[in-house]
Amino acid sequence: MTLTAEQKAYFAENGYLAYGRVLSDPELTALRQRAADIAEGKVTHLPQRYIQLEKAFRDDPKADVPRIDQVRKMTQLCYFDPLFEAAAKKAEIVDVIEDLLGPNIKLYTDQLMMKPRFHGTVTDWHQDSVAWPQFVPQEHVSCWVALDDATVENGCMTVIPGSHKWGPVSREYRDKFLAMPELATPVPVELKAGSCMFHHGLNFHRTGANQTPNRRRGLALHYIHAETKYLGVEDEESRMTTECEKPKGTFRFMLIRGQEFAGRV
Numbered sequence: 707m708t709l710t711a712e713q714k715a716y717f718a719e720n721g722y723l724a725y726g727r728v729l730s731d732p733e734l735t736a737l738r739q740r741a742a743d744i745a746e747g748k749v750t751h752l753p754q755r756y757i758q759l760e761k762a763f764r765d766d767p768k769a770d771v772p773r774i775d776q777v778r779k780m781t782q783l784c785y786f787d788p789l790f791e792a793a794a795k796k797a798e799i800v801d802v803i804e805d806l807l808g809p810n811i812k813l814y815t816d817q818l819m820m821k822p823r824f825h826g827t828v829t830d831w832h833q834d835s836v837a838w839p840q841f842v843p844q845e846h847v848s849c850w851v852a853l854d855d856a857t858v859e860n861g862c863m864t865v866i867p868g869s870h871k872w873g874p875v876s877r878e879y880r881d882k883f884l885a886m887p888e889l890a891t892p893v894p895v896e897l898k899a900g901s902c903m904f905h906h907g908l909n910f911h912r913t914g915a916n917q918t919p920n921r922r923r924g925l926a927l928h929y930i931h932a933e934t935k936y937l938g939v940e941d942e943e944s945r946m947t948t949e950c951e952k953p954k955g956t957f958r959f960m961l962i963r964g965q966e967f968a969g970r971v
């Protein structure tokens with residue numbers, strides 16, 4: 707057990723946990739450099755479809771804005787890049803995930819949210835598990851690692867403590883729930899570069915815009931039980947199967963710790 711009883715109780719009560727340092731300075735430097743190389747097209751091992759630009763640049767790429775400051779997010783890095791894969795497998799992170807999810811752990815996906823300086827846009831309130839209904843049970847735990855200092859000004863994570871206990875909330879009711887001050891008190895989670903927070907898949911969270919001159923890159927690693935059933939469409943599987951150069955039909959999400967289960971993710 708890595709978490710103290712108090713930390714576990716805090717997570718159970720609040721649905722998130724601000725945590726300490728999980729990446730060293732050399733690891734941070736290497737990940738930032740690799741992210742920049744991918745965003746700027748200096749290396750091409752991440753397929754383009756996993757690189758999304760900020761909306762303002764999608765139809766109108768501006769030559770005077772460096773490409774790295776046009777990118778909104780990059781996904782599936784852990785499946786294509788060994789540095790990001792190593793980050794997702796770091797014992798400092800996975801030990802905590804094991805305390806929260808159990809011993810058999812897979813990575814569903816990852817998102818490097820670039821929140822570029824001057825141009826980073828809002829990520830609106832959401833519950834991750836609601837966006838991913840193709841898993842049974844819908845139990846995800848995420849680790850959000852700050853690659854830069856994350857502050858209120860540059861768009862740190864903001865959570866609604868206890869909102870994981872509401873269960874999945876449809877879009878129709880989201881704003882009604884969030885408008886009830888006795889229910890929803892937003893708490894910003896500022897983090898130093900290299901530290902992280904964990905959040906429950908049903909915890910409501912958002913991040914604000916970044917109009918500061920400082921980048922706010924954050925690596926979101928989304929973990930699931932290895933025993934989870936996947937009801938995703940074949941298209942998605944075969945697409946990833948091809949990219950991962952595994953024979954069709956043998957796709958598995960990345961095993962992080964513990965064992966595989968037949969017929970499961």
Ligand SMILES: O=C(O)CCC(=O)C(=O)O
Nearest residue numbers: 819829834850913924926
């Ligand atoms: O980093 C961000 O801007 C958003 C992250 C997020 O929504 C998540 O980790 O689920």
